[in-house]
Amino acid sequence: MYPDYMEESLRKVVQTRPKRLELARKPDPVYPPMNAEERRAVLEGFHPDFEASARRKVRVGPNRDESLTTEVADLLESHSWLRSNQVDLKKPDFETDLLIIGGGGAGCNAALVAMKEHGLRSIIATKLRMGDANTMMSQGGMQAAVSRTDSPTRHYLDAIGGGHFENKPELVRALTEDGPGVVKWLEDLGVVWDKEKDGSMKTMHGGGTSRKRMLSCRDYTGAMIMRTLMDEVRNHPDMIDVKEFMPAVELIMDDKGCCAGAVLYSLDSEEFFTVKAKSTIVATGGYGRLHIRGYDTTNHYGATGDGLVMAYRAGAKLMYMDSVQYHPTGVSFPEQIAGFLVTEAIRGAGGQPLNKDGELFVFPREPRDIEASAIIRECVQNGGGVTTPSGRVGVWLDSPLIDMLHGEGYTDRHFPAMYRQFIQYGIDITKLPMLIYPSLHYQNGGIEINERCETDLPGLYVAGEASGGLHGRNRLMGNSVLDYNVFGRRAGKYAGEYAKKVKLGKLSLAHLEAYEKELKDAGVKTDLVTPVLLPSYAPEDVRKRQLLRADNELPGTSVLHNRLHDERPGA
Amino acid sequence: MTSAMAKTGKNLSVSQADEKGSVAKQRLITVSIMGKPYEVPEDATIMGAIEFAGHQIIRGAGCREGYCGACATIYRLPGDYKIHTGLACMTMVEEGMTLTQVPYVPAEKAIYDIEKLKPNVTAIQQMYPTVFRCVACNTCTKSCPQGLQVMDYIQAAKRGDIATVMDLSFDCVVCGLCMLRCPAEITQPLVGILAKRLYGRYLRKDSPELAERVKAVEDGAYNAEYAELMSMSRKELSDRYYARDSE
Numbered sequence: 001m002y003p004d005y006m007e008e009s010l011r012k013v014v015q016t017r018p019k020r021l022e023l024a025r026k027p028d029p030v031y032p033p034m035n036a037e038e039r040r041a042v043l044e045g046f047h048p049d050f051e052a053s054a055r056r057k058v059r060v061g062p063n064r065d066e067s068l069t070t071e072v073a074d075l076l077e078s079h080s081w082l083r084s085n086q087v088d089l090k091k092p093d094f095e096t097d098l099l100i101i102g103g104g105g106a107g108c109n110a111a112l113v114a115m116k117e118h119g120l121r122s123i124i125a126t127k128l129r130m131g132d133a134n135t136m137m138s139q140g141g142m143q144a145a146v147s148r149t150d151s152p153t154r155h156y157l158d159a160i161g162g163g164h165f166e167n168k169p170e171l172v173r174a175l176t177e178d179g180p181g182v183v184k185w186l187e188d189l190g191v192v193w194d195k196e197k198d199g200s201m202k203t204m205h206g207g208g209t210s211r212k213r214m215l216s217c218r219d220y221t222g223a224m225i226m227r228t229l230m231d232e233v234r235n236h237p238d239m240i241d242v243k244e245f246m247p248a249v250e251l252i253m254d255d256k257g258c259c260a261g262a263v264l265y266s267l268d269s270e271e272f273f274t275v276k277a278k279s280t281i282v283a284t285g286g287y288g289r290l291h292i293r294g295y296d297t298t299n300h301y302g303a304t305g306d307g308l309v310m311a312y313r314a315g316a317k318l319m320y321m322d323s324v325q326y327h328p329t330g331v332s333f334p335e336q337i338a339g340f341l342v343t344e345a346i347r348g349a350g351g352q353p354l355n356k357d358g359e360l361f362v363f364p365r366e367p368r369d370i371e372a373s374a375i376i377r378e379c380v381q382n383g384g385g386v387t388t389p390s391g392r393v394g395v396w397l398d399s400p401l402i403d404m405l406h407g408e409g410y411t412d413r414h415f416p417a418m419y420r421q422f423i424q425y426g427i428d429i430t431k432l433p434m435l436i437y438p439s440l441h442y443q444n445g446g447i448e449i450n451e452r453c454e455t456d457l458p459g460l461y462v463a464g465e466a467s468g469g470l471h472g473r474n475r476l477m478g479n480s481v482l483d484y485n486v487f488g489r490r491a492g493k494y495a496g497e498y499a500k501k502v503k504l505g506k507l508s509l510a511h512l513e514a515y516e517k518e519l520k521d522a523g524v525k526t527d528l529v530t531p532v533l534l535p536s537y538a539p540e541d542v543r544k545r546q547l548l549r550a551d552n553e554l555p556g557t558s559v560l561h562n563r564l565h566d567e568r569p570g571a
Numbered sequence: 572m573t574s575a576m577a578k579t580g581k582n583l584s585v586s587q588a589d590e591k592g593s594v595a596k597q598r599l600i601t602v603s604i605m606g607k608p609y610e611v612p613e614d615a616t617i618m619g620a621i622e623f624a625g626h627q628i629i630r631g632a633g634c635r636e637g638y639c640g641a642c643a644t645i646y647r648l649p650g651d652y653k654i655h656t657g658l659a660c661m662t663m664v665e666e667g668m669t670l671t672q673v674p675y676v677p678a679e680k681a682i683y684d685i686e687k688l689k690p691n692v693t694a695i696q697q698m699y700p701t702v703f704r705c706v707a708c709n710t711c712t713k714s715c716p717q718g719l720q721v722m723d724y725i726q727a728a729k730r731g732d733i734a735t736v737m738d739l740s741f742d743c744v745v746c747g748l749c750m751l752r753c754p755a756e757i758t759q760p761l762v763g764i765l766a767k768r769l770y771g772r773y774l775r776k777d778s779p780e781l782a783e784r785v786k787a788v789e790d791g792a793y794n795a796e797y798a799e800l801m802s803m804s805r806k807e808l809s810d811r812y813y814a815r816d817s818e
Contacts, residue, residue: 153800160800161808177788184785187771188772420717
């Protein structure tokens with residue numbers, strides 16, 4: 001339940017509701033959408049990326065001297081777990097056609113396509129379990145232009161406008177043109193899409209969509225897709241070898257500069273294993289668990305940007321790594337679920353963001369960066385937020401409107417996960433609004449790819465959230481679900497083609513020493529060792545005692561005791 | 572502190588706030604994690620409590636938002652003989668709670684080619700014959716942290732009613748607690764996944780416009796429009812974007 005002192009504000013929400021309901025029933029927007037100039041102003045004034053300390057120049061690597069998100073620059077200016085002379089590359093522990101790093105949606109798609117189209121074998125190496133990925137958590141849906149009023153080119157225009165016209169056009173074309181085919185691919189694998197009575201796809205709006213284009217599986221869209229893909233992967237144990245709790249910590253190159261596999265690290269035994277692969281796909285997802293600018297995150301436990309730093313050390317260029325997506329609607333109260341995602345589909349179905357006086361202050365379906373910035377502005381500048389007992393702020397998201405607009409029972413049927421999340425704390429979202437605030441959600445940029453998922457490095461492919469260029473500096477809702485399907489499949493196809501003809505040279509980890517030297521030459525002083533692998537949520541006193549013991553010596557100490565932002569002498 | 576956080580508009584999770592030492596004195600209660608007592612904040616989730624105690628979870632945490640089923644937990648409360656179940660990320664601690672996580676439940680997944688199955692009772696018989704051992708005790712339903720009618724969908728599976736299995740198991744997070752508690756040793760979540768795939772593959776109503784759209788793309792129907800959009804300057808694209816009509 002909400003604390004008593006919020007009652008007055010909640011009463012105002014109820015008072016303004018009939019008028020807002022009337023607005024919502026009309027075809028016109030319930031609040032004027034922003035024009036280009038207004039969008040620019042709210043972004044520059046209030047988006048966390050524009051705070052003074054949000055970015056800094058990175059001093060090493062392919063993007064040297066480029067301004068990146070500060071935490072990303074910290075992540076890249078770090079030491080490897082490995083020294084090349086300590087790893088024997090002459091006899092790899094495993095050999096395979098494709099090594100796929102990451103067992104989420106992109107990785108599973110890639111393995112299935114490489115098998116079905118090329119008859120190739122894969123190893124999927126994943127940090128936690130297969131399916132422990134942001135894919136599992138996407139609620140609201142996947143964009144794909146399948147309805148008669150829509151078209152792939154219209155989807156293209158929406159995506160590229162949402163990304164402020166900075167998206168790589170050939171990637172957006174691949175995304176939007178492959179969309180309908182992906183819907184069919186998933187349906188044939190057994191994904192149960194929400195449908196109208198006549199069999200046509202149920203479509204909804206998302207932020208920045210000009211046509212209803214969001215396809216869903218209730219609010220378990222990602223879970224449905226992920227479990228279907230995983231089940232299919234597990235039906236082919238002879239072709240796809242899934243190694244769980246075995247994250248990659250470095251890429252292996254050959255003496256011709258081609259990517260040739262990776263070194264894996266077993267979280268159970270703390271052993272390192274080498275994998276030689278004809279082609280390698282990084283499908284490691286994003287970085288929400290780095291808690292950029294101290295924000296809560298919607299991301300899964302292992303989202304620590306591992307692929308970025310591995311690929312960067314090997315020489316792959318990053319794109320748009322100065323841009324972070326904050327989801328407009330993360331939970332602000334109850335504390336226990338703070339930062340959790342409240343699906344954008346709530347606004348797509350008619351939910352409205354309101355200030356403490358129960359008034360609309362933004363069009364509910366602006367692109368995500370705009371909507372999030374407008375919510376921050378309402379709280380920080382206009383004092384329109386509601387403060388929680390622990391000092392968070394939030395604005396209301398008026399969910400009871402949804403049943404009023406679509407009929408009683410609609411929320412139960414379409415948002416069962418949302419309902420469950422709140423009812424545990426005595427908040428019935430069909431009767432009470434949710435208190436929300438932006439939450440760290442998505443890595444807009446990543447390792448730069450082309451429409452074949454190729455990077456600067458031959459043999460290295462990237463798909464899904466780990467990649468950069470597709471979304472420009474702002475992704476629209478539902479385009480990430482489509483992204484990992486489209487580009488996961490493309491990665492399997494093109495990495496498979498490459499694997500069939502490549503002749504690998506002598507394996508090497510020389511790039512690690514070269515990178516170390518670059519750090520030294522640039523005067524970087526850090527004791528950070530990456531990939532980070534897992535965040536620590538131990539209280540400060542516990543962590544201090546842990547560090548006394550571990551001392552973080554390299555290598556041979558536990559990866560699990562290396563943490564970003566640790567207070568260590570010399571850090 | 573309160574006003575400072577409100578002013579910067581920055582929200583920190585409870586655990587992060589702990590790290591920064593910025594949360595006011597919390598009331599602590601005692602819970603026992605795998606037999607060892609720890610003092611933890613009274614308003615913590617089980618997952619929050621385990622981490623507050625200083626454990627680095629490796630197995631037993633995934634999405635942390637109730638979708639992935641990695642954090643299945645069983646617990647007892649003082650003076651209560653019952654075994655309770657929950658997801659650690661979604662369940663609050665209580666004074667005197669004694670708990671353990673069950674991050675994995677052994678279960679044999681059937682290997683099948685979905686193209687060679689039919690959406691009927693035969694598929695269930697061949698892939699998961701243990702379904703027919705169900706004694707309708709309802710223990711699975713009582714153990715489901717999602718509140719699903721698990722026994723009802725197992726009964727539906729026995730009848731070959733694939734659509735009902737799909738519908739009732741839709742929100743299953745595959746935490747495995749039902750199959751751990753089942754006296755007939757049925758693997759309910761796996762039956763649910765099979766039924767959902769059979770439904771999606773065979774029992775769905777096809778979408779005519781989806782088929783048309785896939786064909787149009789294959790035939791290159793949008794090539795000209797793409798070529799035009801991709802050759803536009805940023806200014807032209809911007810003008811086109813802001814002038815577009817909306818549904």
